[in-house]
Amino acid sequence: MIIDKAEVIVTSPDRNFVTLKLTTNDGHTGLGDATLNGRELSVVAYLQEHVVPLLIGSDASRIEDTWQFLYRSAYWRRGPVTMAAIAAVDMALWDIKAKAAGMPLYQLLGGASRSGLLAYGHASGKELSELFDSIRSHQDQAYRAIRVQTGVPGLKAIYGIASQAADAGGGEARYDHEPARRGAKPMQEDWDTRSYLRHLPGVFEAVRNEFGPELPLLHDGHHRMTPLQAAKLGKELEPYDLFWLEDCTPAESHEALKLVRQHTTTPLAIGEVFNTVWDFKDIVRDQLIDYVRGAVTHMGGITPLKKTMEYASLYQIKSGFHGPTDISPVGMAAQMHLGLAIHNFGIQEYMQHGAKTDEVFEQSFTWQNGLLHPGDEPGIGVELNADEAGKYPYEQAYLPYNRLADGTMHDW
Missing domain, CATH: 3.30.390.10 (Enolase-like, N-terminal domain)
Structure with missing residues (x-):
C-alpha cells in the first residue's frame, strides 16, 4: 500500500x-x-x-x-x-x-473492552432556571453525565455559557457550537475569580438539590485559578460529589497540582492543551490527576495516545478525552475506537456537531441510551463528502480572550 x-x-x-x-x-x-x-x-x-x-x-x-x-x-x-x-x-x-x-479500527487496537462509551454533554445557564432547563434538555438527549457551567453575577460574558450571536439573516441564534467566533478580531470576555469562587458552590448545591445524588456532574475551571484558589474550590465542592473538576489551574506546574491534591479529594482532570506523553509523565507518575484529557487530534494521533493511556493505567488513571466541536467527526471517531479498546476508559466528552458538519462528514458512529459507539464499518467509520465540503470555504475565526476588571489579560 x-x-x-x-x-x-x-x-x-x-x-x-x-x-x-x-x-x-x-x-x-x-x-x-x-x-x-x-x-x-x-x-x-x-x-x-x-x-x-x-x-x-x-x-x-x-x-x-x-x-x-x-x-x-x-x-x-x-x-x-x-x-x-x-x-x-x-x-x-x-x-x-x-x-x-x-x-473497524477498534478490532485492530485489541477489540472492544465495553459495549459503549459513557459520554458527557455541556449544560450551561446565566441563571439557575436557565441552567436547570439546559440540564433537563441534555437528559432528554440521553446524556447520563453532564458538565455544569454557570454565569457569575456581575460578569457579562464568560467561558462555557452558550451565548447569543446574530445569524446570517440578522436575527438571534444560539451559538453553542463554536466558541471561536468568526470575524477579524477575537471577542473579549471578562473574569473575576473571587466572584466565581463565591458563587459556584451554591450553584452545585442547587443542582444537587434539584437533580439528586446519582447524576454525575463535571465542571471546567479552564485554567483560571491559582493553586491555592483551586485547592479551596475543590474542597468546597466535595459535598456535591463531582465526577471531576477539570483544568483547575494551569497544569504546566507540577508543584501546583501537588498543592491542590493535598487539600481536596475532588477528582481532577487535566491535559486538553497537552501535546505529548512528556506533558503527562510526572503528573501521572505522582498520581496528581485522575483523568487524562488529551485528544487524538492534538496528541499526535492514536499511536501515542494509546501509549499514554497504557502508561496511565499503571497508576489507575483513566481517560477523559477532549471532545468539543473543534474535534472534527474524524477525530471524534478515532477517539471512540481507542476508548472502546483500552481497559482504562473513563468518559468521553461529546458535543454534538451541527447539521452542516454531519453532511460534510458522513459518520457511522451511534449515540444511544447515553453511550457512544464508533460503529462496525471498516476503518474509522467516517467519509468526507467533497461536494458538501466545497460549499463551505474557510472563514477567519478566533477563540475569545479574557481580561480582568482592571484590564489585565487573564487565562481564557
Missing part, C-alpha cells in the same frame, strides 16, 4: 475543520483530523509544505515508523502545530490499515 496522493481539505460548515485525506495506489483512502482551533491555517501550511511531500511514495502500512519519522526527523519536536499535523497522518494511516483488513 503505497501513498500516491495526499490532500489537505479545509472546510467550514458549522466551524473550521482541517482534514488530511491519503489515497494509496491500490485504492484505499484514509482520513485524519488536523484541526487546531483558531490557528487552523498554521497546520494547513505545515502539512502542505513540509509533510505531504514526505508521504508520497511511502508505505502506508508502516504506521509506527512513519510516526517516529515525522516526530524525530524534523528535529524541532512537540508543540500543537507539529503534533496536530502528525496526528492527521497517524489517523489516516490507521483508517487505511483497518479498511484494508476489512474491520
Whole structure:
C-alpha cells in the first residue's frame, strides 16, 4: 500500500475543520483530523509544505515508523502545530490499515473492552432556571453525565455559557457550537475569580438539590485559578460529589497540582492543551490527576495516545478525552475506537456537531441510551463528502480572550 496522493481539505460548515485525506495506489483512502482551533491555517501550511511531500511514495502500512519519522526527523519536536499535523497522518494511516483488513479500527487496537462509551454533554445557564432547563434538555438527549457551567453575577460574558450571536439573516441564534467566533478580531470576555469562587458552590448545591445524588456532574475551571484558589474550590465542592473538576489551574506546574491534591479529594482532570506523553509523565507518575484529557487530534494521533493511556493505567488513571466541536467527526471517531479498546476508559466528552458538519462528514458512529459507539464499518467509520465540503470555504475565526476588571489579560 503505497501513498500516491495526499490532500489537505479545509472546510467550514458549522466551524473550521482541517482534514488530511491519503489515497494509496491500490485504492484505499484514509482520513485524519488536523484541526487546531483558531490557528487552523498554521497546520494547513505545515502539512502542505513540509509533510505531504514526505508521504508520497511511502508505505502506508508502516504506521509506527512513519510516526517516529515525522516526530524525530524534523528535529524541532512537540508543540500543537507539529503534533496536530502528525496526528492527521497517524489517523489516516490507521483508517487505511483497518479498511484494508476489512474491520473497524477498534478490532485492530485489541477489540472492544465495553459495549459503549459513557459520554458527557455541556449544560450551561446565566441563571439557575436557565441552567436547570439546559440540564433537563441534555437528559432528554440521553446524556447520563453532564458538565455544569454557570454565569457569575456581575460578569457579562464568560467561558462555557452558550451565548447569543446574530445569524446570517440578522436575527438571534444560539451559538453553542463554536466558541471561536468568526470575524477579524477575537471577542473579549471578562473574569473575576473571587466572584466565581463565591458563587459556584451554591450553584452545585442547587443542582444537587434539584437533580439528586446519582447524576454525575463535571465542571471546567479552564485554567483560571491559582493553586491555592483551586485547592479551596475543590474542597468546597466535595459535598456535591463531582465526577471531576477539570483544568483547575494551569497544569504546566507540577508543584501546583501537588498543592491542590493535598487539600481536596475532588477528582481532577487535566491535559486538553497537552501535546505529548512528556506533558503527562510526572503528573501521572505522582498520581496528581485522575483523568487524562488529551485528544487524538492534538496528541499526535492514536499511536501515542494509546501509549499514554497504557502508561496511565499503571497508576489507575483513566481517560477523559477532549471532545468539543473543534474535534472534527474524524477525530471524534478515532477517539471512540481507542476508548472502546483500552481497559482504562473513563468518559468521553461529546458535543454534538451541527447539521452542516454531519453532511460534510458522513459518520457511522451511534449515540444511544447515553453511550457512544464508533460503529462496525471498516476503518474509522467516517467519509468526507467533497461536494458538501466545497460549499463551505474557510472563514477567519478566533477563540475569545479574557481580561480582568482592571484590564489585565487573564487565562481564557
